[in-house]
Amino acid sequence: MSDAISLAAGQTMTSSPIKFSAEEIIIFAKQFDPQPYHLDASAAEKSIFGGLCASGWQVAALTSRLVNEVLKQACVPVIDVDRVANMRWQRPLLVDESIHVVVTIESVNNHRTEPNYRSLALNVSVNNARQQRVAEMQCDVAIDKELAS
């Protein structure tokens, strides 16, 4: 490939945080994941999670948002997530907690189906403010080949 990409495996980036209010957790849950532990504090206390917590899919969506933001800040012409090899939810994200992502580039590859793009394999650690891991994600994101130099 003649288009050099100034990205290397092992490179690490840390995003800014996003905080989850009770209102935001409930708005997402009402629409997409209406289960008691995402909707109602007293029901949530009796649940497996022990308190009102965000839907894992809200965490996933906002993880991808943070990944895109931190890559853009590093001048990587990111398009979006294309594939998630693995995501594990390890700890509930409770009301008023925040997450940030620590992104490590695992490899830089040609895109599997679209020749105009390349693909970054990323390891993403989703941490709360106390640096406890909330979730972990291995994913591929598409990047614009023209702009990656």
Added chain:
Amino acid sequence: MSELYLRSRWFEDLPVGEFHVFGAHTFSELEMIEFSQLYAPQPEYTDPVAARSLRHGGLVAAPWHVVAIWMQMMVSYMERYAHGVQDGRRNGAGVRVENIEWLEPVRPGHTIAYTYEIIDKSETIVRDRWSIIRSRNEAFNQYGDKALSFEIDILAERAPR
């Protein structure tokens, strides 16, 4: 749709190989934009005009929106068959998802049908009364093209002994 089961089911009642088409959803431009403004604010998902010159040649649903609707359909499906369960459900919390692939763009007006198949069960007991069920989940558009695919491990409550 007729009722498929006479009773709420425990982990032990859920067989490997069970397959259902558990819901279908037609995506509107408005809901796609509303989702993306909050969770995926990129012009290919929020701006129908700008999206024309971007990756898919028009507005598409954000990847996690297609998955969020899977969850919405799945909760509704689980509630329908959780007969007699006090809090309305016996299956729930996901612990791990693998191999999520978004294979076709979802555009305004597309109707996506969601399917799942139980592909594995683990007898390992988690927190006294739960075990893990693995399912393969797929979603197809109105042309029959697969738009989404993944496997997920969720906790299912074991029958009391």
